Amino acid sequence: MTKTLTGVAATLAILLTSVAPAAAEWRADFGTYNIGLLGGENEADRLRRYDCFANLLGDALGVPVELFPASDYAGVMQGLLAGQLHQAGMGASGYAGVYLQNPDAVSPVLTTKNVDDSLGYYAVIYTRADSGLTTMEDLQGKSMAYADPNSTSGYLVPRAELTRAGINDEEYFSSTGFGGGHEQAVIAVLQGQYDAGVTWSSMMGEASEGYTRGNLRRMVDNGLLDMNDLNIVWQSSLIPNGPTVMRNDLPEEARQLAVEFMLGMKDNHPECYVDTVGGEGNGYAEVDHSFYEGIVAMREAELAGSR
Structure with a gap:
């Protein structure tokens, strides 16, 4: 019996010796695994929330993870297209x-x-609680702050849904502009620079807490917002939650390890999960391009209309 086990052990050792270097080969020249962080929240808070994620994912991958916060959405998009980023939540x-x-x-x-x-989640239009503006009708002739031209809930969906409802934003509002991100747009409305703004929310849970997830929740948690200071005056139809995307030229093992880590994150690292998603949730689900085909068509129509 001992001889048989010894023979099996020797065979396994040979197999592992031949397989392990091949499996780990991508790490030798890979460098750092680079993750892009969208704008819309101040940089210090973004880095603080994702610090644990970078450390834990680096352990899972076996290579260092670096975080790259962008000042706006376009920075992350261009980083992915150029191959400078391997992954991003978008x-x-x-x-x-x-x-x-x-x-x-x-x-x-x-x-x-x-x-x-x-x-899914929702785009919401908000005003200052003391403004007396409590309906969309009240906003006619007032100013509107979109979040970012590449934001789903902060521009694309609300503008498309308003258009379908017969509202031409260039004529309906006295002026429109971009706040520089979701957090920045809320602050601009609170400071009276705009009459209304657009952001995103799960619209679940306690309103006083900023709901379970979304920009409002993050701002409440960070001490930047009291929900008593805002009115919600409009809500969109359901929008598909944004994806974690990965470069298609990633080594397959790196992709699998990152996906497995994130799927187990809520159970294995609950505090880091809450920090990273910016509120409450129930983990991650696997998706593919088909989940976003409606938004792709909407974005394509938006681009065609702007030409």
Whole structure:
């Protein structure tokens, strides 16, 4: 029996010696695994929230992970297209923008699950609570702050849905502009620079807490917002939660390890999961391009209309 086990052990040793270097070969010249962080939140808070994620994912991959916060959505999009970033969490419209420039560059692999396992969220239009502006009708002739031209909930969807409702934003509002991100747009409305703004929210859970997830929740958690200071005056139809995308030229083992880590993150690293998603949720779900085809078509129509 001992002889047989010794023979098996020797065979396994030979197999492992031949397989292990091949499996690990991509790490030798890979360098750092680079993750892009969207704008819309101040840089210090973004880096703080993702610090644990970078450390834990680096351990899972066996290579260092570096975080690259961009000042706006376009920075992450261009980093992915140029191959400077390997992974990023994006809004659906940002992914659509990358896909329409190069459909072979990245693929959506995961999206966040809400507390009830649903996979969507909402764009909301808000005003200052003391403004007396409580309906869309009240906003006619007032100023509107969109978040970012590449934001799904902060520009693409609300503008498209308003158009379908017969509202031409260039005529309906006295002026429109971009706040520089979701957080910045809320602050601009609170400071009276705009009468209304657009952001995103799960619209689940306690309103006083900024709901379970979204920009409002992050701002409440970071001490930047009291929900008593805002009115929600409009809500979109359901928008698909944004994807985590990965470059298609990633080594397959790196892709698999990153996906496995994120799928197990809520159970294995719950505190880091909450920090990273910016609120409450129920982990991640696997997705592919088909989940975002509607947003891609909407983005394509938006681009065609702007030419």
